[in-house]
Amino acid sequence: MNKFEDSFKDINEENIYYQYWLPDTEIKSVILIIHGLAEHSGRYMNIVNRFVPLGVAIYALDHIGHGKSDGLRGYVNRFSDYTSTIKVYLDMIVKRQKGKPMFILGHSMGGLISLSFLLSYNYAINGLILSSPSIKAPKKIPSMIIFVGKILSKIMPRFRLIKLTSGNISYDEGVADNYNKDPLVYRGKTTARLAFEIHETIEYVINKAGNIMLPLIIFQAGNDELVHPDGAKILLNKVNSHDKSLIIYDEMCHEVFNEKVYGKVLDDLQIWLSKCGHNIILKE
Numbered sequence: 239m240n241k242f243e244d245s246f247k248d249i250n251e252e253n254i255y256y257q258y259w260l261p262d263t264e265i266k267s268v269i270l271i272i273h274g275l276a277e278h279s280g281r282y283m284n285i286v287n288r289f290v291p292l293g294v295a296i297y298a299l300d301h302i303g304h305g306k307s308d309g310l311r312g313y314v315n316r317f318s319d320y321t322s323t324i325k326v327y328l329d330m331i332v333k334r335q336k337g338k339p340m341f342i343l344g345h346s347m348g349g350l351i352s353l354s355f356l357l358s359y360n361y362a363i364n365g366l367i368l369s370s371p372s373i374k375a376p377k378k379i380p381s382m383i384i385f386v387g388k389i390l391s392k393i394m395p396r397f398r399l400i401k402l403t404s405g406n407i408s409y410d411e412g413v414a415d416n417y418n419k420d421p422l423v424y425r426g427k428t429t430a431r432l433a434f435e436i437h438e439t440i441e442y443v444i445n446k447a448g449n450i451m452l453p454l455i456i457f458q459a460g461n462d463e464l465v466h467p468d469g470a471k472i473l474l475n476k477v478n479s480h481d482k483s484l485i486i487y488d489e490m491c492h493e494v495f496n497e498k499v500y501g502k503v504l505d506d507l508q509i510w511l512s513k514c515g516h517n518i519i520l521k522e
Contacts, residue, residue, distance in 0.1 A: 239290045246330065248302060248323045255279075255306035256299035256327060259290045266293035267339035267364070267511075270328060273298065274346030275372075275436075276312070276402050276424040277417075278305025284495050285343070288504045295338070297331050299323070301351075305422045312428040313396060317435040321355040328361065341511070343367040346465060346492065347436065353443045353473075356450065365453040365514050367507065370462050370492050373440060373469030391434035398427035406463040406491055413496045447476035454479045455510045457495075457503055460488035483510070 243257040257279060269289065271282050279298035286296050302319050303309035314320065332340065340363045344352030349371025356366065390397045402425070408414060417423055454477060458470035467486065474484045485506055490497045497503070 239286075245307075246326065248319070248326060250302075250319065252302055252308040254299055254302065254308070254323055254327070256297065258295065258297040259286050260295050261290050261293050263293055265295045265335060265338055267341065268295045268297065268331060268335045269341045269343050269367075270324075270331060271296060271298040272324065272342060272344040272348035272352050273301065273304070274348045275428070276304070278420075278422045280305070280422065281417075281420075282345075282495065284500050284504065285507075288508070292508075295335060297327070299327050300422075304424065310396070310429075311424040312398070312426055312432060314432050314435055315395075317351075317354065317439045318358070320351045321358050324351065324355045325359055325361070339364040339514075341365045341367060341514075343369065344371065345369040345495070347372045349373070350436065350439055350443060353447070353450065354439050356452075357443065357446045363452060365455070365511075366450070367510075368454070368456045368470070368473075369494055370459050370465055371456065371470060371473065372436065372465045373443065373473045374466035375437070375440075376463055376466050390430035395429060395431035397430045399430045399433050401425075401427040402464070407493045408496045408498075409489075409491060410496065410498045413493065444472065444476060447473060448478050450477040451479050453481040453514055455482070455507070456484045457506070458484060458486045459490040459492050459494050459497075460486050461491045464492045481514075 239262060240260045241257065245253045245255050248254050271279060273279050273281065278300045282298060290296055300307040302323060303311055303313055342352050342363055349368040352366060407417060456470045456474060458467055460467060470484055474482055487494055494503045
């Protein structure tokens with residue numbers, strides 16, 4: 239396995255950090271990981287360590303305002319800043335890995351970014367993998383907060399509104415501890431503008447989800463408190479993919495790829511990829 243890292247300029251001339259891992263053997267296909275809110279691209283090593291040795295090239299970037307990329311933490315001017323950056327990055331990847339099967343894996347807000355990107359650009363990929371996607375707001379966020387966020391987004395867009403907590407990301411205490419100690423994780427409050435942009439994009443995705451027709455699998459944590467688990471069911475019913483499936487892990491919370499039994503999720507992903515013609519064979 240070989241790791242590389244670099245940066246590129248987005249359409250706003252901000253520096254966007256990215257990293258990727260290539261197998262020592264022939265590359266069979268490519269997975270682009272799109273991370274969630276407040277975190278960064280380096281928190282997906284369980285996926286990297288499983289699939290790169292199987293011949294998968296894995297690419298990831300830090301969104302604007304996240305990780306090692308430029309930008310104000312917890313803020314985005316427009317949600318399209320995320321999706322336009324994905325377009326720039328994916329164009330780079332396709333040129334480097336021309337003709338290889340391409341998959342996108344989006345976690346949480348990264349799932350919302352993935353869906354918005356595909357609906358906005360109609361990019362040809364071989365399949366979409368979603369992990370606890372942000373399709374419905376969690377129960378603990380009252381409608382009043384959403385209403386206030388809409389108003390503040392216009393008059394005080396950088397007003398700090400909602401704070402994420404690490405206690406709901408995984409039942410593995412080590413994961414939560416590493417999250418709290420990680421200097422690249424943003425643990426402050428998100429801004430009113432970002433909250434509003436997420437809310438508006440959720441509505442856009444739900445309204446347009448019928449245009450999604452590519453192979454889709456959703457991994458949803460049953461005890462998720464950071465996104466509403468019903469969002470995955472709503473999305474599954476809306477998309478028009480002939481190959482679509484939802485796996486709910488009742489014993490897990492938000493980060494299914496970082497849970498104590500994450501190996502089960504990776505097994506399920508490996509099976510699905512193999513069925514997509516990915517040519518990964520499960521080890522006996």
